[in-house]
Amino acid sequence: MNHDGDEHITRRDFFSLVGWGGVMATAGGSAFSCYKFYFPNVLYESQKVFKIGKPSDYPMGLSEKWKKERQIWVVRNERGIYAMISICRHLGCTPNWFQDEQKFKCPCHGSIYDIAGNVLGGPAPKLLWRTAVTIDPVDGQMVVDFNHRQDPDPVSTENGLRVEEASREVEPFFLKG
Amino acid sequence: MSKLMNRISNWVTSTPFWKAVFRHGYEDTARNRSLTTFSNVLYHLHPVKTRRESIKIRYTWCMGGTSLLLFVILTVTGVLLMFYYVPDTRRAYQDIKDIMTVVSFGSTFRNVHRLAAHGMVFTVWVHMTRVFLTGAYKPPREFNWIVGVLLLVLTLLLSWTGYLLPWDQLALWAITVGTKMAAATPFFGVEGPFGAELGMRPDNDVKFMLLGGTEVGQNALLRFYVLHCVVLPLFVVVFLAVHFWRVRKDGFSGPL
Amino acid sequence: MPEKSFEVFPRSPKKTYGLMELVKGTAPGVEKEPEDTTFTWPNLFYNEFLMALAVTALLLFLSLYVQAPLEEEASRDTTPNPMKAPWYFLGLQELLVFFDPWIAGVALPVLIMIGLMLIPFLDINPKGRGSYTFSERKFAVTNYSFGMALWVVLIIIGVWFRGLDWNWYWLWENGHVHKPVAAGLGDLPVMFSRNLGISDFAGKAISDLLMLAYFAIGLIIPAWFFKGFFKRLGVVRYITTMVLFLIMVGIPIKIALRLVFSIKYAIITPWFKI
Numbered sequence A: 001m002n003h004d005g006d007e008h009i010t011r012r013d014f015f016s017l018v019g020w021g022g023v024m025a026t027a028g029g030s031a032f033s034c035y036k037f038y039f040p041n042v043l044y045e046s047q048k049v050f051k052i053g054k055p056s057d058y059p060m061g062l063s064e065k066w067k068k069e070r071q072i073w074v075v076r077n078e079r080g081i082y083a084m085i086s087i088c089r090h091l092g093c094t095p096n097w098f099q100d101e102q103k104f105k106c107p108c109h110g111s112i113y114d115i116a117g118n119v120l121g122g123p124a125p126k127l128l129w130r131t132a133v134t135i136d137p138v139d140g141q142m143v144v145d146f147n148h149r150q151d152p153d154p155v156s157t158e159n160g161l162r163v164e165e166a167s168r169e170v171e172p173f174f175l176k177g
Numbered sequence B: 001m002s003k004l005m006n007r008i009s010n011w012v013t014s015t016p017f018w019k020a021v022f023r024h025g026y027e028d029t030a031r032n033r034s035l036t037t038f039s040n041v042l043y044h045l046h047p048v049k050t051r052r053e054s055i056k057i058r059y060t061w062c063m064g065g066t067s068l069l070l071f072v073i074l075t076v077t078g079v080l081l082m083f084y085y086v087p088d089t090r091r092a093y094q095d096i097k098d099i100m101t102v103v104s105f106g107s108t109f110r111n112v113h114r115l116a117a118h119g120m121v122f123t124v125w126v127h128m129t130r131v132f133l134t135g136a137y138k139p140p141r142e143f144n145w146i147v148g149v150l151l152l153v154l155t156l157l158l159s160w161t162g163y164l165l166p167w168d169q170l171a172l173w174a175i176t177v178g179t180k181m182a183a184a185t186p187f188f189g190v191e192g193p194f195g196a197e198l199g200m201r202p203d204n205d206v207k208f209m210l211l212g213g214t215e216v217g218q219n220a221l222l223r224f225y226v227l228h229c230v231v232l233p234l235f236v237v238v239f240l241a242v243h244f245w246r247v248r249k250d251g252f253s254g255p256l
Numbered sequence C: 001m002p003e004k005s006f007e008v009f010p011r012s013p014k015k016t017y018g019l020m021e022l023v024k025g026t027a028p029g030v031e032k033e034p035e036d037t038t039f040t041w042p043n044l045f046y047n048e049f050l051m052a053l054a055v056t057a058l059l060l061f062l063s064l065y066v067q068a069p070l071e072e073e074a075s076r077d078t079t080p081n082p083m084k085a086p087w088y089f090l091g092l093q094e095l096l097v098f099f100d101p102w103i104a105g106v107a108l109p110v111l112i113m114i115g116l117m118l119i120p121f122l123d124i125n126p127k128g129r130g131s132y133t134f135s136e137r138k139f140a141v142t143n144y145s146f147g148m149a150l151w152v153v154l155i156i157i158g159v160w161f162r163g164l165d166w167n168w169y170w171l172w173e174n175g176h177v178h179k180p181v182a183a184g185l186g187d188l189p190v191m192f193s194r195n196l197g198i199s200d201f202a203g204k205a206i207s208d209l210l211m212l213a214y215f216a217i218g219l220i221i222p223a224w225f226f227k228g229f230f231k232r233l234g235v236v237r238y239i240t241t242m243v244l245f246l247i248m249v250g251i252p253i254k255i256a257l258r259l260v261f262s263i264k265y266a267i268i269t270p271w272f273k274i
Helices: A011-037 B002-014 B016-021 B030-038 B063-082 B092-101 B106-133 B142-164 B169-183 B206-211 B218-249 C040-065 C087-098 C101-122 C138-160 C188-195 C200-225 C227-261
Strands: A049-051 A061-063 A072-076 A080-085 A096-098 A103-105 A112-114 A119-121 A130-135 A142-150 A155-157 A160-162 B049-051 C037-039
Touching (some): A080 A142, B002 B016, B106 B142, B106 C138, B142 B218, B169 B218, B169 C087, B169 C101, C087 C138, C138 C227, C200 C227
Antiparallel strands (some): A049 A142
């Protein structure tokens, strides 16, 4: 601090500082409260953790049973079951499943996926999400946690973006058997 | 008959009430023409005298004025549609159906609203092109060009927010795609570059703020309704006022 | 009284006015043609009124024949195929095919808007104010027209040439038959390393260098050949103009790379891909 008479803070400087400080603080506080006001704290959206029945309900292949209500596909392959979110990784449209070609195609911008969620073509930058699937020990039903997602970094190949299937078939994103 | 009409019109235009409202009449003098423009709140957007060259249709293509006209038409039809529309996901679609089928002239007003919206996007683009080609953004009009670009952005945002309101498939998916782009914003979106690194989650990023939720639902519909009907039009009106004021005050950029 | 005042113009007792003083200065009216103005009322208002009548009549007439569409009620389980935005957003939607969402949906629109706002500060050519002219501002008009044409072409592609699964459909093709899946896309660095038999790192380095070279050459060559242009603009203005210009030209180049060589990304970093 400098206590020389020349650089002394005058009474006028002090009040001007306090006054403008108060104005700025109020403006900043108002801006922050408007910003915060925009983020709802309580949501009334659909449940994000839900049951989808027993593993024995699902035969080999892809099931679109929960697509409408819960936005997931349930897939059984030779090794087990996984659940995939039916949201295109490009811009969030719902891809369509073509049984004869064994491919998902997105109607919005033409992204193509295989049944494992690998990108075969189109603009999608990442693979389809898989969600966590666990077994409820009480009634033996599968429990899907929609917000707990598997999102591995894909490798770029000649046939699109891929991830080693074995690395995806791990708990809690895969049910063996 | 025409004699009678003349007498009626003479009598009407001679009443004190008529004269109180319309101050200047049709008297064909330079002074009267000046006063007509100068003393009217709407007309005096224009100067009393305009350069002959700058009012030719082949110069302006009338696009700026048409944009304003379309904005006015959109406001009027939009306010009318608001009387029958509730921004509730359970009702919105049915309300639009009602407007299209059982409300008197409802379909006409909705059609006009939609066509005018398309038209306004078109005329604003063409207006900008015209201003560019005539170099009318050059000093001293630089700032007014910026205001014009902002008005273009507002026009596009108005179209985009209006899109969600019918709550049909087109609405849902157009907004899903549009807000997913917001989620891809660098730094502020969960899926954008550096977003996750900065702690963005699906429930705190810019998309969440836009939608008021993690998915396009009731909160999103209400937000877009308020933006479409109140916030954005208010911004447009304010910027329009600045735009017109600047046209008058900055002078002409044409050959001096 | 001291000195006798000297009158340049003697006062005349017959006149009520006189010349008071002579000052030096420039008169605003000198060398200025008389303005060819006309009364706003009725000449301009007449035009505006006619235009308003015509537009309103056209709107009402069209509204009888063009029904505003209303599709099925919103439902999250099916996306209409193809899902097309309104025409004025189709340029953007088309860009989304060729670029990642943060580029096509956020970076490019923001750049377009900023670029448009900067126009008056970058274009310092004093000619061509208030009249249509091409010869006096060739670069500016060409530049703007190129951008507009690109945008219009993208919109036209989106409106008329995109069908099921956002595939390309000519107007005479059956729009109800799905097209076979196109061949997969590759990345430029991977292609380099594979076809030239070099390491992944070298492939990446080459494609990064290519990108740098594009901007470097794009900045140096015009400054070299059009010295007058460079001098007039100055360094800051020149670089801003050329970078915006190169990004704009880069868009069709990237589209062409995708269509001709099936290249998905040219630049790959851990955080983003271009």
